[in-house]
Amino acid sequence: GTVAGIAVAWLTPHAAHAQPGAGRIVGTVTDAARAVPLANVGVGLVGQPGGARTDSAGRYVIGNVAPGRYVVRAQLIGFGARQDTVVVTAGQAATANFALAQTSVTLDQVVVVGYGTQRRSDLTGAVTTVQPNVERQPVTSVEQTLQGTAPGVQVTQASAAPGGGMSIRIRGGSSVNGSNEPLYVIDGFPVENDANTASPGDGGRSATAPANPLAAINPNDIASIEILKDASATAIYGARGANGVVLITTKRGRDSRPRINLDTYTGSQAVAKRYELLNATEFAQFANTWATNQGLAAPYANPASFGVGTDWQDLIFRTAPIYNAQLGVTGGGSGQNATRYALSGGVFQQEGVVKGSDFRRLSLRGNVDQAVGSRLRLGSNVLLSRVNSSQVPTDGSLNAGAGAVGAALQYAPLMSVTRADGSYTLMSTDFPSELQAVGIPLSNVPNPVATALAVQDALYDTRILANASGEYTLLQGLRFRTTVGTDLSYRGRDTYYPRNTLQGFSQGGRAIRSRVDNTSFLNENTLSFDRTFGEAHALSTVVGYTRQSLNSVRGDARNSNFVSDITGFESIGAGSQAGGPTVASGRTRWTLASYLGRVNYTLLDRYLFSVTGRRDGSSRFGAENRWGFFPAAAVGWRLSEEPFVRDIPRLSNLKLRASYGVVGNPSISPYQSLTRLAPQQYTFNGTLAPGYQPFAIGNPELSWESTRQLDVGLDLGLFDGRVELVADRYRKRTDDLLLQTALPSEVGYSSAFVNAGSVENKGIELGLTLRVFEPAQPGRGFGWTSTVNYARNRNRVLDLGPGVMRIFAASQTLSDIGATSSVVEVGQPIGAFYGYRTAGLFRDSTTLLAWRAKTRLETGTPGLGNVQYVDVNGDGVINALDRTIIGDPNPDYTVGWQNSFSLFGFELAALIDGAFGNQVLNLNNIRLGGASPSTNVLRERVVDAWSPENPDGRWQRIGAGTGQQGQDITQELLEDGSYWRLRTVTLSRELPASLLRGRGFGARLYVTGQNLFTRTDYSGFNPDVSSLGVGNLNRGVDVGSYPLARTYTFGVNVTY
Amino acid sequence: CNDEAFLTEVPYDFVGPENFYATADDARAALAGVYATSVSSTGDNYYGRNFVMLVEFLTEMQTPYLSATNERSLVDNYTFTPAHSYIYSTWQSAYQAINRANSVIDRVPAIPMDTTLRSRLVAEAKFLRALHYFNLVRMFGGVPLRTKETTTLDSLQQPRASAQAVYAQIVTDLKDAIRVLPAQRTYTGPDIGRASRGAAKTLLAKAYLQRAGTGVTPNVGVDSALALLQDVKATEGYALVANYASLFDMTNEVNSEVIFDVQCSRSNGVGCRLSNQVAPRMSNYGSGQNGSFTAEEPFFLEFAANDRRLATTWQLSFTNKAGATITYGPTTNTANGAYGADTPYMAKFLDRLSVTAGNDEPNYIILRYADNLLMEAEAINELQGPTAAAYAAINAVRTRAGLADLTAGLAKAAFKDSVFAQRRLELSMEGPHGYFDSQRNWAWAKARIEANFARGVQWLTLPAAQRVRQSRWPKFATGTTAVPVLTDKYRLLPIPTQARDLNPQLEQNPGW
Structure with a gap:
């Protein structure tokens, strides 16, 4: 009280007593376009103290003005300032009326924040708003709309398959073992988007990027997305705020007649880039070279006789249609007892560019807001959706587990799809005998066509997200609100590997049916108070209590050895697997109880203070550390409201912000704090003996990860808002990481969850909007708006607990390769690539002999044209101890650049985005850059192989022999993943009103191209890849990834 | 509202130590x-x-x-x-x-x-x-x-x-076990297959022999090993089965010779896993056909033609999916093309009826009485040289295999090598014993392994045509x-x- 009181007294010098002989200035301020009064407009005297604000009728009075000539200036955020000259005479009122023209919507925009809304101009935290525009970017899932449009938000497509998993990092990843995905809040319902726990089974594949649970939500239903980034903004979500929060608000009804909106588009997708591989003739020549280099007779006398052979990429890729239609109606009234509503239904269908993959979604959404009298408001939201998708095995494996794409790259081009009897060929049995005869090691890659067409892998997701709320105004500005909500999802996955596929062959067909039923309940109760006290003080507070729970029930049945493939997964019982079908079930539940509060106080409309806190209790933590408190505070200073600044011409907005707070991350599976025993049977003399084994060791002290974040920001508007800049600089430090620490195996457990270690993220974000030309009226004249965003984040592991410098976890080991490709190491970014350092090839015998004199391989001896390993520890032998950090999957910076031009009713919008400085581990090249014709290889690998005749060749000598040890992860496999991409281009045209005159119709036509052009040095399909899933430990790895599609769509939007 | 009750974690699908034991x-x-x-x-x-x-x-x-x-x-x-x-x-x-x-x-x-x-x-x-x-x-x-x-x-x-x-702890545990555990024959029905007194004694004898033979405590404990082996022979009632092949007959897993084994059943989660490694490539046997175990040719040739263990140890032929019978052996290797090895695949622990990995029926034998006899011969030879009792022990094993008695009058070292060679022939794939036996007779094993290497390398240097x-x-x-x-x-x-x-x-x- 006292401090604030003093501040008020000091900051309000003009609130002095009236002096005799003084006059007044009065007037009204209106909106120039709508001719309605504008409230809260600041009116002041240029070069003088004193001023006033308009009331709700737009009127203002500046009293106690000495007689004289004054320049009066009226300004309001979002409007161009106006000024006028008046002469004040003693005891009289001089009049100055203003009509302000709107310049920018952004500052006056209402921004959804946790448990409330704020005007953008009042924000003290770092919040980015994105309005999805389905016309500009026809996307499957909502996260894709954030790609390139929000600074500090890195969106990675774990799989480019329709409905494939997405991974989002807001200001970098901070957790090693916990989730790094932000908290999604959909119409107030918090959803922890953990793709792994939401995933119904693995479909019998060991490594696969999980499907995206948010794909159940139709992007077309979304009105706006707010991304909360700093601690001040996210602390209201306390323990779940550390990865940032994405608030999704769906479209609601407004005060209008019923408005009908029909949006439909259709288009086609094709693989944007293919690998250049050997054709059959070239492959046979390659085999000849290989054999000759081994001192063996060439197996093929006439390679040309094979012609081009089989182009496996051709056989599994296709041009695929995409289709969307959405019909909605919104409307409602105003005043007491008014009803507002929004209803819509949508159909979305996408076939994948890899045969056998598709995604279909039916969605229905409805919300109703009902006012009951003037004090009570009731509201409800219901979102129903059903997704059916077919997953073709793709990412994540190289050998027998390879998906259709990885197999298509590796499968020998001189082999045919089927044998004479019509059954599918296999590399392991049908590899040409001429090649087997010279001892080429057999590959066990499955038949790509069989994998794409014969494997059935269907995903289902039925999701209901519903909530109902009631809000009662107790007093003016004091409202109580209660919400009950639920998020129900019932997901299933049905998989069948018929006997003509590699997996199904040895098992007589293999069927899997998995289900997961998640039910989440939420109850929130908040009391909010919003009030202005006099002209100087505005207070906005909220306190609340919430509870949420998530109950997850799973079932999984598997069988093999089927008499026929006809029933597939539909009749699990039809199989006769030895010992009967494999069945499993499980159930988990977590609960969260929270107390939250926030006070926003605005003094004189220019000094902004915000204090936020949340106390969360989570069942997921040890009894000793169940509760956590997460506070944050922020200040903002709207310099542009200061008398000494507001006269600066062309400066329309200037705000400084600073925030600091602590937020948490609880994202681990339930029960990790408890010691657990698992059932494990044994048989004595054929009789089952039920057994239990300790399998996980508990940790009653287990608790949250806590992230402290400091953010300083600047909002700048120039030229009446035609130039807007938002800049932030932040530093996040995450302590008490939830680490799945590997334990010395002698203790009988391989790992345990502990709180240890620290990670730091720091960076800057810039968002610049330029309204270069504004059209005189919407739809007429030339307009050009350009938005640029830039973000740089540095991620560094500071500590991993006492004595630990580096963490290896089993999940980081690629089963096919038996090597660890990423590690967490102190001083390095999380998930840095780890392997052997190499120094190119041995190109001359001097280098080779010098190397050999000092160094040896554990197996074999390198020759000319082999890879030169670096003896990192200098012990004279190349072995596992020489592995070191060799690269970083995180970009140095990311950029997005959006342009929109309008002329004569046409609008052209283009989004370019890029990431720079990251590396991709291209594991495909273990095979495609291989030294022997066990699999197909890159054409370039043969053309530009080292040989005495081509001493500058990029690739190892063909038949390299002992050059590379086994399947090491080496620097040779790392590539620069920097790219920039023309992500979307849209040309749209509003049909002229003359065509639709008087009928109330509006119509817009648009054509869109996506991923039209990518500039990158990366040799694979797409540098923006993460085949091994969305975790932090194995980012940026490419193994048989689903190729990126180039998409063209044409759409119509009709409104009535 | 009671937050603590709401937040207390309720386990549904597992048990914890608090409510177990x-x-x-x-x-x-x-x-x-x-x-x-x-x-x-x-x-x-x-x-x-x-x-x-x-x-x-x-x-x-x-x-x-x-x-x-x-x-x-x-x-x-x-x-x-x-x-x-x-x-x-x-x-x-x-x-x-x-x-x-x-x-x-x-x-x-x-x-x-x-x-x-x-x-x-x-x-x-x-x-x-x-x-x-x-x-x-x-x-x-x-x-x-x-x-x-x-x-x-x-x-x-x-x-x-x-x-x-570590050996001291092993000795303490096994002595405790010997005091408490019942004789194997007293186990019936669903207790058959549990650790028994005979198993504990045999394992302890084995530990004493290994400890001495690898130099951890040179020459100490061989007498204790011998005493335990003789005690087992006298009191525990084990005997060699007449027919070596019946040891690997899945219907004859309860017999007089097996002392301790990993008990397996052809059912999910309780089966053994070796069958799909043993099964010949492209055969129609078992859950997979990895053919991971094939004979090194010189060792295969050590089996005398009349050794009854030959056909039980090695898969001399099999009928593949196409119905063709493939015969293995060093002289028929050209016929075997796609089937991988030129020498036979391991035949022990193959389950022709196993369908999925980890569902094999055959128990994996860890201890059996023939091993006791060979250990007895080894122990006597270490303590007293190749006495008649030592010869009797090894010859019991040879006789069952259909072989003549071991050449009489061998020197101590030669007798030792003969015992180890016999262990290889009798117990391959079981125990496992191979490398651990090598550790007790390192020079002998090293020479055999290096000779095997030399042969392989020499073969590689032949012109391709040969x-x-x-x-x-x-x-x-x-x-x-x-x-x-x-x-x-x-x-x-x-x-x-x-x-x-x-x-x-x-x-x-x-x-x-």
């Missing part, structure tokens, strides 16, 4: 969990595959028949490193079993139940703990000695104990001319790199 059923289940570590709960990592492959491929008996860089060939060629995954997986699995045994030994004594049964369950756990420590000490020498269940995350890193200390099949010796990379040399460091396996990463207190074995 309360009844006799819990005690039995906890012990079954220890037994299960030997195969099902560790999958391929231990007896299911990796441990057996390590011990077998480190001999001159079998080869995985794969390219030089394959992880199994690395073992077969002695080109593996301390980071080899099989070594670490065996280390991990043995310690998992030890921790589980520790939990039974720590917690079961407090359970109110029949005290006789309770003592027996604890004694079984001690037998199992000794077995797993014995596997570790044979592989690595001294290892960290943990004899209490791990219940907290404090002080997890322990240095290696000496090999003597090689029947390019992949005949795929375990060596083309161009290899140097014969690998077995230095003495190979008498122990290296402490796994992965274990040393996690516990820097673990010192590496000499030479590694």
Whole structure:
């Protein structure tokens, strides 16, 4: 009280007593376009103290003005300032009326924040708003709309398959073992988007990027997305705020007649880039070279006789249609007892560019807001959706587990799809005998066509997200609100590997049916108070209590050895697997109880203070550390409201912000704090003996990860808002990481969850909007708006607990390769690539002999044209101890650049985005850059192989022999993943009103191209890849990834 | 609203130690969990595959028949490193079993139940703990000695104990077990297959012999081993079965000869896992046809034509999916094209009816009476030279195999080598014994293994035309001319790199 009181007294010098002989200035301020009064407009005297604000009728009075000539200036955020000259005479009122023209919507925009809304101009935290525009970017899932449009938000497509998993990092990843995905809040319902726990089974594949649970939500239903980034903004979500929060608000009804909106588009997708591989003739020549280099007779006398052979990429890729239609109606009234509503239904269908993959979604959404009298408001939201998708095995494996794409790259081009009897060929049995005869090691890659067409892998997701709320105004500005909500999802996955596929062959067909039923309940109760006290003080507070729970029930049945493939997964019982079908079930539940509060106080409309806190209790933590408190505070200073600044011409907005707070991350599976025993049977003399084994060791002290974040920001508007800049600089430090620490195996457990270690993220974000030309009226004249965003984040592991410098976890080991490709190491970014350092090839015998004199391989001896390993520890032998950090999957910076031009009713919008400085581990090249014709290889690998005749060749000598040890992860496999991409281009045209005159119709036509052009040095399909899933430990790895599609769509939007 | 009740975690699909270890059923289940570590709960990592492959491929008996860089060939060629995954997986699995045994030994004594049964369950756990420590000490020498269940995350890193200390713990546990466990014949019905007094005595004798033979305590304990073996012979009632082949007959798994085995059933989660490794490639046998175990030709030729073990040990022919009968052997190798090896595949522990991996019926034999006889011959020879009793012991095994008696009048060293050669022929693939036997007669084993290498390398240098099949010796990379040399460091396996990463207190074995 006292401090604030003093501040008020000091900051309000003009609130002095009236002096005799003084006059007044009065007037009204209106909106120039709508001719309605504008409230809260600041009116002041240029070069003088004193001023006033308009009331709700737009009127203002500046009293106690000495007689004289004054320049009066009226300004309001979002409007161009106006000024006028008046002469004040003693005891009289001089009049100055203003009509302000709107310049920018952004500052006056209402921004959804946790448990409330704020005007953008009042924000003290770092919040980015994105309005999805389905016309500009026809996307499957909502996260894709954030790609390139929000600074500090890195969106990675774990799989480019329709409905494939997405991974989002807001200001970098901070957790090693916990989730790094932000908290999604959909119409107030918090959803922890953990793709792994939401995933119904693995479909019998060991490594696969999980499907995206948010794909159940139709992007077309979304009105706006707010991304909360700093601690001040996210602390209201306390323990779940550390990865940032994405608030999704769906479209609601407004005060209008019923408005009908029909949006439909259709288009086609094709693989944007293919690998250049050997054709059959070239492959046979390659085999000849290989054999000759081994001192063996060439197996093929006439390679040309094979012609081009089989182009496996051709056989599994296709041009695929995409289709969307959405019909909605919104409307409602105003005043007491008014009803507002929004209803819509949508159909979305996408076939994948890899045969056998598709995604279909039916969605229905409805919300109703009902006012009951003037004090009570009731509201409800219901979102129903059903997704059916077919997953073709793709990412994540190289050998027998390879998906259709990885197999298509590796499968020998001189082999045919089927044998004479019509059954599918296999590399392991049908590899040409001429090649087997010279001892080429057999590959066990499955038949790509069989994998794409014969494997059935269907995903289902039925999701209901519903909530109902009631809000009662107790007093003016004091409202109580209660919400009950639920998020129900019932997901299933049905998989069948018929006997003509590699997996199904040895098992007589293999069927899997998995289900997961998640039910989440939420109850929130908040009391909010919003009030202005006099002209100087505005207070906005909220306190609340919430509870949420998530109950997850799973079932999984598997069988093999089927008499026929006809029933597939539909009749699990039809199989006769030895010992009967494999069945499993499980159930988990977590609960969260929270107390939250926030006070926003605005003094004189220019000094902004915000204090936020949340106390969360989570069942997921040890009894000793169940509760956590997460506070944050922020200040903002709207310099542009200061008398000494507001006269600066062309400066329309200037705000400084600073925030600091602590937020948490609880994202681990339930029960990790408890010691657990698992059932494990044994048989004595054929009789089952039920057994239990300790399998996980508990940790009653287990608790949250806590992230402290400091953010300083600047909002700048120039030229009446035609130039807007938002800049932030932040530093996040995450302590008490939830680490799945590997334990010395002698203790009988391989790992345990502990709180240890620290990670730091720091960076800057810039968002610049330029309204270069504004059209005189919407739809007429030339307009050009350009938005640029830039973000740089540095991620560094500071500590991993006492004595630990580096963490290896089993999940980081690629089963096919038996090597660890990423590690967490102190001083390095999380998930840095780890392997052997190499120094190119041995190109001359001097280098080779010098190397050999000092160094040896554990197996074999390198020759000319082999890879030169670096003896990192200098012990004279190349072995596992020489592995070191060799690269970083995180970009140095990311950029997005959006342009929109309008002329004569046409609008052209283009989004370019890029990431720079990251590396991709291209594991495909273990095979495609291989030294022997066990699999197909890159054409370039043969053309530009080292040989005495081509001493500058990029690739190892063909038949390299002992050059590379086994399947090491080496620097040779790392590539620069920097790219920039023309992500979307849209040309749209509003049909002229003359065509639709008087009928109330509006119509817009648009054509869109996506991923039209990518500039990158990366040799694979797409540098923006993460085949091994969305975790932090194995980012940026490419193994048989689903190729990126180039998409063209044409759409119509009709409104009535 | 009561937050604490709302936030208390309710386990639904698992049990925790707080509500377990309360009844006799819990005690039995906890012990079954220890037994299960030997195969099902560790999958391929231990007896299911990796441990057996390590011990077998480190001999001159079998080869995985794969390219030089394959992880199994690395073992077969002695080109593996301390980071080899099989070594670490065996280390991990043995310690998992030890921790589980520790939990039974720590917690079961407090359970109110029949005290006789309770003592027996604890004694079984001690037998199992000794077995797993014995596997570790044979592989690595001294290892960290943990004899209490791990219940907290404090002080997890322990240095290696000496090999003597590990053996001392094994001896203590087995002596405890011998005092409590019943004779094997008293187990009936669903208790058949549990650790028995005879098994504990046999394992203790084996431990004494190994401890002396590998120089941990030179010459000490061989007399104790002999006394135990003679005690088993006199009091436990074991005998050789008449027909060697019937030992591997799945319908004859309860017999007079098998002393302890991993019990398996053709059912999910409780089956053995070796069948799909043993089954010949492209055969129609079993759950998979990896053909991972094939005979090294010189060892195969050591089986006399009239040795009754020949057809039980090796898959001399099989009928493939197309109905063709493929015959193996060094003279018929051209016919075998796509079927991989030129020499026969291992035949023991093949389950022709197994469909999915880990569902094999045949029990994996760890201890059997023929081994006792051969150990007896070895022990007598060590203590007294090749006496008549030593000859009688080895000849009992030879006679059952259809072989003539061992040449009389051998010198002590020659007799020892004969016993070891007989162990190879009699016990291949079982135990496992191969590499561990080599450790007790290193010079003999080393010479055999190096000769085998030399033969393979020499073959590689032949002109291509003279090689029947390019992949005949795929375990060596083309161009290899140097014969690998077995230095003495190979008498122990290296402490796994992965274990040393996690516990820097673990010192590496000499030479590694």
